[in-house]
Amino acid sequence: MHELGIVFYIIRDVKKAAQENGVQKVSGVVMNIGEVSTIVPEYLTDCWRWAADKEDLLRGCALKCNIVPAVTYCEDCGAEYGTVQYGKVCPRCGSENTYLIRGNEVEIKEIEVPNN
Amino acid sequence: MDDVKVIEIKKSIFEDNDRDADNLRADLKRRGVFLLNLMSSPGSGKTTTLIQTINRIKDQVRVAVMEADIDSNVDAVKIREATGIPSIQLHTGGMCHLDAEMTRQGLDNVPLEDTDLVILENVGNLVCPAEFDTGAVKNAMILSVPEGHDKPLKYPLMFSICDVVVINKMDVLPYFDFDLEKCREYVRLRNPKAQVIPICAKTGEGVDAFAQWLLQEINNWKN
Ligand SMILES: Nc1nc2c(ncn2[C@@H]2O[C@H](COP(=O)(O)OP(=O)(O)OP(=O)(O)O)[C@@H](O)[C@H]2O)c(=O)[nH]1
Ligand SMILES: [Mg+2]
Ligand SMILES: [Zn+2]
Numbered sequence: 001m002h003e004l005g006i007v008f009y010i011i012r013d014v015k016k017a018a019q020e021n022g023v024q025k026v027s028g029v030v031m032n033i034g035e036v037s038t039i040v041p042e043y044l045t046d047c048w049r050w051a052a053d054k055e056d057l058l059r060g061c062a063l064k065c066n067i068v069p070a071v072t073y074c075e076d077c078g079a080e081y082g083t084v085q086y087g088k089v090c091p092r093c094g095s096e097n098t099y100l101i102r103g104n105e106v107e108i109k110e111i112e113v114p115n116n
Numbered sequence: 117m118d119d120v121k122v123i124e125i126k127k128s129i130f131e132d133n134d135r136d137a138d139n140l141r142a143d144l145k146r147r148g149v150f151l152l153n154l155m156s157s158p159g160s161g162k163t164t165t166l167i168q169t170i171n172r173i174k175d176q177v178r179v180a181v182m183e184a185d186i187d188s189n190v191d192a193v194k195i196r197e198a199t200g201i202p203s204i205q206l207h208t209g210g211m212c213h214l215d216a217e218m219t220r221q222g223l224d225n226v227p228l229e230d231t232d233l234v235i236l237e238n239v240g241n242l243v244c245p246a247e248f249d250t251g252a253v254k255n256a257m258i259l260s261v262p263e264g265h266d267k268p269l270k271y272p273l274m275f276s277i278c279d280v281v282v283i284n285k286m287d288v289l290p291y292f293d294f295d296l297e298k299c300r301e302y303v304r305l306r307n308p309k310a311q312v313i314p315i316c317a318k319t320g321e322g323v324d325a326f327a328q329w330l331l332q333e334i335n336n337w338k339n
């Protein structure tokens with residue numbers, strides 16, 4: 001259900017971009033999906049298939065997900081480490097004074113338009 | 117020759133909503149209306165807490181409630197019957213959260229000229245509502261004792277955007293291994309600015325503190 005909601009926002013933004021670029025047909029949408037964004041790419045593509053096929057602009061359009069690995073930065077020792085493996089606690093110095101620098105994105109990277 | 121042309125977009129899907137939310141907040145500021153977004157897991161006690169809170173403040177501020185529900189309208193009816201204040205039902209059309217645009221549409225049905233405080237009971241869910249700014253002035257969430265004290269660690273985003281965390285169902289503390297001090301510590305880790313207010317919505321214990329926080333915030337917003 002979460003992913004279906006997200007799909008509606010993607011469709012809205014893609015429609016807008018298509019209009020701005022004078023595009024009649026979109027054949028592919030490439031997403032950047034952060035590893036800790038809570039989006040499950042398989043669910044997202046399933047929901048996408050169902051919803052996109054209802055739109056003339058997007059019928060048959062493929063949704064591709066690039067997974068962006070999550071990285072956390074430690075303010076105390078400057079280390080950058082994998083969030084999924086180590087979480088909030090810095091594996092180098094044990095500090096919890098850390099924050100996520102990437103891996104949370106749900107972003108439309110680009111759209112693909114057939115040439116004709 | 118390539119058979120597809122690539123158009124770079126590079127845009128977060130939350131971007132438009134964040135802008136809509138900022139616009140809505142600015143509009144509410146001009147009109148002197150305070151909007152509180154109340155979130156929690158299903159069944160943590162949002163409706164019960166609202167009834168207790170509204171009955172404590174309704175003589176001091178003019179309150180209206182918007183109940184966001186996927187389908188039913190039981191909560192809106194409950195609020196109206198228990199407090200006598202106007203309460204409208206927003207259907208989210210299957211969505212697991214409300215966004216700023218849906219909130220604005222809901223507010224079109226509230227007489228804002230005669231209202232100081234609008235409370236939005238969001239859809240019961242700890243993930244999606246945290247990602248979509250509704251345009252509310254403040255965010256509150258309820259964590260109930262049976263859910264466990266480690267929720268701030270599991271749903272960091274929700275706790276990081278909340279101005280106040282209400283811990284509800286304190287009456288059942290003896291039956292669960294909920295550790296209030298640990299919970300406070302975990303909340304602080306995620307969000308040092310969040311206030312933690314333990315209550316029992318069933319009996320009303322502790323609700324005064326939440327009501328005071330709310331009245332103070334409304335006052336700050338209007339002045
Ligand atoms: N023991 C106890 N039960 C409570 C308390 N507060 C609420 N409840 C009960 O918890 C159940 C859910 O309460 P609601 O207020 O409907 O919770 P809600 O968050 O509005 O639920 P949804 O809108 O369905 O997500 C009801 O049976 C309440 O009577 C409390 O402080 N103690
Ligand atoms: Mg409710
Ligand atoms: Zn470190």
